[in-house]
Amino acid sequence: MNPFFEYQNIIEKALNRNDISKGMNESFKDAAGLNGPASVLRKYTFSDYRANRAELSFSSDLVGIANKMGAVPFSNQTIGHHPDFSHLKNTGNIEKHYIISAFIDIKGSTNLFKKYDEETNMIITNTIQLAAINVCQLFGGFIQRIQGDGLFVYFGGKNRDKNQVIQHCLTALSLFSYFVKNDLKRAFEQHGIEKIYTRIGIDFGGDDKVLWAVAGKGNTSEITTYSLHTSLAAKMQAYAGSNEIVVGQNIKDKANVEDSLFSVVEDKRYIFTDPDQGFYYTQYKFNWLKLLRTSQYIATSTTGEITIKPQVAAVPNPELLKQVIGENRPYAKFKDK
Amino acid sequence: MQNSKINKDIAQVLDCYPKLALVKKKNSKCLIGDIDVFDSKGTYLDSYGIRVNIPVNYPYSFPELFETSQKFPHIADRHISDDGSCCVCSLQEADMMGQKGISIIDYFRLYVIPYLANQIYFDHTGKWANGDYEHGIYGIFQFYRELFKVERIEEAIELLSFLSTNKMNRNDLCFCESGLKFKRCHLEAYRKIKGFTPKRILVDLTALKQLEKEDKGTMQ
Numbered sequence: 378m379n380p381f382f383e384y385q386n387i388i389e390k391a392l393n394r395n396d397i398s399k400g401m402n403e404s405f406k407d408a409a410g411l412n413g414p415a416s417v418l419r420k421y422t423f424s425d426y427r428a429n430r431a432e433l434s435f436s437s438d439l440v441g442i443a444n445k446m447g448a449v450p451f452s453n454q455t456i457g458h459h460p461d462f463s464h465l466k467n468t469g470n471i472e473k474h475y476i477i478s479a480f481i482d483i484k485g486s487t488n489l490f491k492k493y494d495e496e497t498n499m500i501i502t503n504t505i506q507l508a509a510i511n512v513c514q515l516f517g518g519f520i521q522r523i524q525g526d527g528l529f530v531y532f533g534g535k536n537r538d539k540n541q542v543i544q545h546c547l548t549a550l551s552l553f554s555y556f557v558k559n560d561l562k563r564a565f566e567q568h569g570i571e572k573i574y575t576r577i578g579i580d581f582g583g584d585d586k587v588l589w590a591v592a593g594k595g596n597t598s599e600i601t602t603y604s605l606h607t608s609l610a611a612k613m614q615a616y617a618g619s620n621e622i623v624v625g626q627n628i629k630d631k632a633n634v635e636d637s638l639f640s641v642v643e644d645k646r647y648i649f650t651d652p653d654q655g656f657y658y659t660q661y662k663f664n665w666l667k668l669l670r671t672s673q674y675i676a677t678s679t680t681g682e683i684t685i686k687p688q689v690a691a692v693p694n695p696e697l698l699k700q701v702i703g704e705n706r707p708y709a710k711f712k713d714k
Numbered sequence: 715m716q717n718s719k720i721n722k723d724i725a726q727v728l729d730c731y732p733k734l735a736l737v738k739k740k741n742s743k744c745l746i747g748d749i750d751v752f753d754s755k756g757t758y759l760d761s762y763g764i765r766v767n768i769p770v771n772y773p774y775s776f777p778e779l780f781e782t783s784q785k786f787p788h789i790a791d792r793h794i795s796d797d798g799s800c801c802v803c804s805l806q807e808a809d810m811m812g813q814k815g816i817s818i819i820d821y822f823r824l825y826v827i828p829y830l831a832n833q834i835y836f837d838h839t840g841k842w843a844n845g846d847y848e849h850g851i852y853g854i855f856q857f858y859r860e861l862f863k864v865e866r867i868e869e870a871i872e873l874l875s876f877l878s879t880n881k882m883n884r885n886d887l888c889f890c891e892s893g894l895k896f897k898r899c900h901l902e903a904y905r906k907i908k909g910f911t912p913k914r915i916l917v918d919l920t921a922l923k924q925l926e927k928e929d930k931g932t933m934q
Contacts (some may be wrong), residue, residue: 670732676750676758679730679827684758692759695838698831700754705828707793708801708847 380439380685381556384508385564387429388501390421392568395497426500433507435515438685439552442674448517448545451534457599459519461534462589465600471590475539476602477546477581477628478610479518481509481553482527484619485573492570502526505561505573509553516549517542521601529611531602543581543632548672550577550622551665555683558620578614579663580625582606609648613660616642622663629661635671638664720772723818731822734764743768745818748783751830760785762830768818776812777821779829786833790849793829802829804847804857809914810906851921858922861903867926871919873900877907878915 379385443450451460458466465472483505489498506528510520513530517537522529532546533539557575565573587604606625613623625648629639639661642648648660670677676684692698720743724736727745734747745766751759763783769775779800781788788794793801802808802825816824835843847853858870876889877900888899896904907915 667732673733673748676752676761677732678750678752678756678758679823680756682756684752684756686758686761690758690760692753692834692838693757694753695835697753697755697757698759698835699843701752701831702828702835702843703824704844705825705832706803706844706846707829707832707842708804708853709790709793709849710795710797710801710805 379556379560380436380552381508381512381560382436383429383433384504384556385560387426387433387504388561389564390425390429391493391497391500391504392564392570394418394421395494396492396568397494421497421500423496423500426503430504430507433511435511436685438687439512440515441688442548442685443515443517443545445674446516446545446548447541448515449537450514450517451519454514454519456520457522457601459521459531459534459589459600462600465589465591466598468591471588473584473588474535475533475582475584476587476589476604476607477532477542477579478602478604478607479513479530479532479546479550479577479579480524480527480611480614481513481530481550482524482576482614483509483557483573484526484576485571486526488571488573492568505557508556512549512553516545518546518549522599539581540631540633543628544634546579547622547624547628547632547634547663547665547668550579551668554620554622554665555669572619574619576614576617576619577622578610578612578617578624579622579628580606580610580613581627581631583627605649609658609660613648616645616648616660617662622665623660624663626659626661628663629659634668638667640664720768720818723773724768726819727822730819733761741770746782749822749826749830751827751834753831759831759834764826764830766818766821766826769812773815773817774812776808776816777818779826781830786837792833792836793846800829802826804853806854806857806906806910806914806918809911810909813909813911851925854918854921855925858918861906862900867922867929871922871926873903874907874915874919874922877904878910878912 453460462472483502486498486502489501506523506526509528513520517532519531519534520528521531533542554575554577557573562572582602582604586606587602589600589602591598592601593599606627609625613625617623623642642660642662646659647657649658650656669675669683674686676686678684724745728734728736731749734745734749737744737746745768747764748761749764750761753759762781762785765780765782767778769777779802780798781800786792788798795801832843848856855867855870858874859865862870862873864870864873882896882904884897884901886896888894888896890900892899
């Protein structure tokens with residue numbers, strides 16, 4: 378089951394009904410009650426989107442993973458004002474505290490203009506962005522800034538375990554990457570849209586390396602981090618290929634996952650160097666698919682498809698096991714006494 | 715054990731079943747971890763903790779499967795041996811597959827996954843999808859009874875002794891006096907017997923004779 382099904386459903390409605398090249402954009406014949414081949418669905422409009430967007434949620438299985446991993450969403454998120462540092466607002470104070478910075482870029486949306494109008498383009502890119510926002514928030518992320526089609530997200534805060542937060546961040550962004558690379562890709566390809574993909578950069582800055590302060594003034598301000606590692610996360614994003622996640626050395630060191638999930642970015646191993654200080658900071662390509670496939674919360678079929686393990690496993694129809702069982706006929710070497 | 719082949723085969727298994735890990739101990743290798751089971755429509759059903767021991771003379775020996783998550787009772791009626799191993803098929807089939815050589819990925823596809831799926835099937839229906847073999851020497855007799863299509867132990871012993879020691883031609887009349895050519899009668903059984911190791915045949919003959927003795931004892 379696709380945990381982003383509701384998001385995909387909206388995107389498919391827009392793709393199916395709003396293709397300019399098929400003249401569908403101008404069709405206003407109502408779909409209700411028309412199932413014949415001649416029926417034309419009316420345009421999926423911004424008001425349809427607004428109505429559907431209000432109902433967007435995630436599968437209970439996805440919420441289940443976040444809960445089991447101990448992710449706690451921040452309530453009342455106001456962009457640019459991380460709740461754990463909101464006390465810095467309207468003060469001249471600064472504070473040092475760790476943070477994980479993640480930059481998510483959604484590339485290729487320009488391709489949509491070849492077949493879709495501005496309204497449809499907005500619906501589609503907005504829905505993808507919303508999927509990213511919601512999955513990050515579910516796993517305890519804080520949306521610091523919306524940057525065009527992309528996002529700048531913080532993971533972490535007061536009294537949140539650093540290693541655990543890194544796990545949450547990597548899981549959320551791996552799940553989002555899987556959605557874009559597989560489910561969305563299929564939907565776009567069916568409509569001849571050249572690929573739309575993500576590029577993600579993530580880094581961790583420790584308590585002594587991240588300074589929190591207010592940027593700007595009055596209403597034109599945000600609470601932000603001044604840290605080499607926030608800057609590097611943005612730079613690393615630029616080194617990520619299509620649907621890739623690039624992370625800094627600190628993430629690798631603290632993630633508590635197999636080293637084999639990280640491979641050095643060959644184009645530029647060191648994303649930052651300070652030879653005078655002997656400081657060479659390595660960036661790594663993160664194998665997010667392997668993280669998902671090895672997760673205890675996710676099942677992988679022999680064809681490589683991943684499924685979030687349901688909260689309660691069920692066997693809908695035992696007869697569907699017969700093909701898997703094949704000719705298997707077990708034996709026992711000893712008889713019960 | 716050819717290292718390049720075994721390493722390549724293990725890498726294939728680890729790619730297909732990513733929650734498994736290779737564990738090496740002195741001369742032995744085993745695969746340990748979780749394995750996910752799906753139905754034919756791709757619906758996830760359950761996961762099992764397993765250990766698969768790779769034989770030293772891989773691929774010319776049958777691997778061993780152990781279920782480590784205790785998801786079902788470890789008793790003979792669930793086809794778990796006294797040593798805790800899972801009896802994924804008849805001893806004769808295991809012998810034949812070992813003799814021919816079985817890659818570790820085929821072992822997973824043909825035995826591990828089907829056996830675990832069969833356990834789920836049993837949990838939900840109370841029966842095995844293709845039936846099962848009886849336990850111990852009764853299962854050995856059942857195997858030959860079905861292979862030779864006979865009822866009595868003496869007949870099974872006679873046929874096993876005969877087929878394992880004689881050479882047959884396809885177009886000869888069958889030894890069983892059915893009047894059919896051998897290729898239309900007992901050829902399939904003959905082929906199977908020829909695929910067994912001499913040790914297997916010896917053990918099976920001994921077991922059948924023991925059962926025959928027990929039977930006679932009961933009759934008296």
